[in-house]
Amino acid sequence: MAFDLLDTLKNLFNQEFSQKAATQLGESESSVQKALGGIIPAILTGLLHKAGTTTDAGGLADMVKEISLAGNLPGKGADILRSLFGNRAGQVTGTIARYAGIKESSADTLLQTAAPATVGVVGQQAGGEDLNATSLLSFLNNQKEAILHAVPAGLGLKDVLGIGNLGDISRKLTGPGDVTGVAESRVRTRWIWMLIFLVAVLLLLWYWLRGCNTGGNTNTMDSVTTGQMEDSAIDAVMEESPARESIKVTLPDGKVLEAYKGGIEDQLVTFLKDPDTKGGKDQWFDFDNLNFRTGSAELTEESQLQVQNLVAILHAFPKTKVKIGGYTDRVGDSVANMRLSQERADAVLRSLQAGNVRPVQLMGAEGYGSMFAKAAADAPNEERKLDRRISVGVREK
Template sequence: MSFNLIDSVRGLLGADLVPKASTQLHEDESRVQRAMSGIVPAVLSGIIQKADSGDAGRVLAMAKDTANSGTFSSLSNFFGNNSLLERGTDLLKGIFGGRMNDVVNLISNFAGIKSSSAASLMSITAPAALGAIGVQATSTNMDERSLVSFLDNQKDTVMHAMPSGLNLAGIMGLSSVGNMAHRHSNVISGVTEQVRGSHNAGRKKSSTWVMPVVVILAALGLVWYFSNLKNNRIERDTTMAAPTEPGRIAASPTAPGTVKVKLPNGVELNAYRNGIEDQLVSFLNDPARKVDNNTWFDFDKLNFETGSSMITPESMPQIRNIAAILKAFPNASIKIGGYTDKTGNEPANLKLSQARADAVVAELRSNGISNAQLAGAEGYGSKYAKAGANASDEQRKMDRRISVSVRKK
C-alpha cells in the first residue's frame, strides 16, 4: 500500500503529543500513550464505518473542509484553546453521532484516564484523521466511490492497529468483521450502480451483477483473513536492518546463533552471534580498530510501540546488555542515533527519531550508566533511509533503527 493512513495521522499528531498532553491534562504519560494507541484506530474506524454506511459524501466533505481550513495543522495549539477543541468535538460528533460519548468512555476505561481527558485527546485526533484523508482526497481528486475504495484499502492496517482489549465493535454496533465487510460490499455495489445508471441508462441490467459478486468474494476473503489473526497482535516498529550507508555495521544474527559474550569483568551476556553485543565487544577489545564518527552498530532486538518512543518490554534485556558492556569498559563512551523510514513528513520523522534515541539514553541512565559514558543522542529522521515511501513495509522496516557509535574507548 503506497499510502498508510495510520502513519500519516500519527505523523500529524507528532511525537511530542503524549508528553505535552500528559502535562496539560495531568495524566500519567504511559496512560496517555495507551489512550492514543486506541484513539487513532478508533477514530479512523468511525470514519470508515460512516463512509461504509452510505454517508461517504458527508465524510468526503468533512475531510476536504478540514484540510482546506488548516485546522489539522494547528494541533499543537489545541491545548488551552477552547475554540479549537470545540471544532474537534464537532468533528467527532460528525463521525460518531450519538455514539460519541460511548466511545469516549470506552477509551477512558481502557486507558485509565478521565473521560474529559479522553474527549480532549479524541478532539485533537479527529481533525488529524480527517485532514490526512482530505489532503489525500484533494491530491488524487477523489469522488465518493473512490473514497470508499480508498478507505477499504486502509481497513486492515487500521484493524491491526486496534489494541487488544478495546471492544470498539460492540460500541459501534458491529457484531463482527464480517458485518463490516458485508456493509462495505453493499456501499461499493450501490455507488457502482449509481455511476452506471447515470452514464449507461440504456445498458441491460443483467451486466450489473459482476461488480457485487467480485466485491462479495473479496469481502469473504477479508473476513477469513481477520478471523485468523491473533487477538492480541500489536503492530510494532523494529530496529533490525541491513547495511544502508558507509560505516554502518548492521547486526546480522543467525538462528539459533546465540552465544555467550564474555566481558573483561567476568560477566557473560546472552546475545545473538554477530549481534550488537558481539560486535560492540569485539570492537572495544580490538586496539587496531580506531574510534571514528562514522562507525555505527545497529540494535537487533530493540522495538518501539508503533509511532511512539515507548520501548517495548521485550527490548529491555538488550538495553541492559549494552549497559553491562559500558560498565565493563568504564573508559568507553557511546552516542545513540535514531532513524526512521520515509513515510510521513520529515519534521515528524525527526521528532520521532530524536525521541526514540533519547528514550534509549534515558533507559541506559536508569541502568546505572553515567553521563560521562553517554555522548548524547541524535535523531536523523529519514536522512539515511534507502527505501522509498511507497516501498513495502518489509523494505521500509530496514530503515527504522537505533544504532550505537563508539566515541571513546
C-alpha cells in the first residue's frame, strides 16, 4: 500500500491536538482545525516549491534529514518556515490567520509547531538516515499531486508564493528514480524510524501544549541575551507602572496577607474559595511581584514576600495541589531560555518546599521557555513582558 503522507499528518494533528491547542491559544476548536487544514498542505507546498526552484537539492535534503533525525525540535519551527518561504514567511502566517479567522500569534504558534513535525515525517519517509537529494525528490514527486490537491481553494497560497498557479510547482518539480522502488527497499527500516519519530513528536506536542498559561500580569522573567549575565544586576522587570491598590487578603485559617488588588494572592484565594470553580491543567495564576537577579535563578529579597504568601495560602487550603511553570519571551537563544525558565521554576518550588508546604501539594515545576510566547521577538517590550513570567497552576483544589 502506498504511503499516505497527508493522512499520517492528519492523524498526528488530530482532534485531541486541536482541542488542547484551542484551549491554550484562546481560539475555537473549529478555527484551529481549519487552520491546521491549511497549515499542513501549505508547509508541504512550500517544500515542493523549494525543491522545484532550488539549485541546491542536496542542501535541501540535508535540512530535511537534520529535522527528521533531530532529537530536540523546539525552536526549529521558525527556521524551517524561513527556509521554505524566505521573506514571505510572515505572509504565510497572515494568510493562515485570515483563512481560519484566528489571531496571527495563534497562526504563528501553530505553524511553528507543525513545521518540524511535517518536515520530519517527510524526511523519515524519504529515506531517514539514508535520505539524499535523489530520494527526497522522488518521494516529493510521488506525493505532489495529493499535496497540491489538498491546498484549500480559499487559502490564496499561490499569491503568497508569487506563482501563476499551483500546477506550476508540479511541472517544475522533477527528480530521478522511482519512489516506489526506493520505498520498498527500505520500508521496514523506515517504519521503525517512523514509529519512533511519531511517538517522540506526540510526546513533544503534549509537552508544548500542556500547562500553558492563558493569562498575563506583570512580567517576572527576562530572556537570555548578550549582556544579561551580570549577577549583581537585577532583572529589568520592575518598570515604572501605575500605583496599585493595596489590600488585605484573609485566609480561612485567619491569617491576613498584605497584597495588591488583582494580584496573585487576590485572584488565587478568590478562586480557591469559590465552590463553583475546579482545578485543572488550564487554571494558572501569574506572580506579579516576583523577580530574579539577571541571568540567574536567584530570587531577589523583595520577591520572598510573595513566595511566602503562596506558602501561607497552601497551608490554609491543604487540599490544593499546584504546579509551578516558568516562561520567557522569544528574545534570545531558545535553548538557553528553556534552561533558565526551568531553573527559575525550580527555585520557586524549592522556596515552597522550604516553607514546609506538604509534598503532596507540590506537583513539580516545569520550564517552557518561549514555547507559549505570544509576542514576536521584535515586538515592543510592553507586549513581550507579558510572556516573561512565573505561574502557579492549580491542578486540584
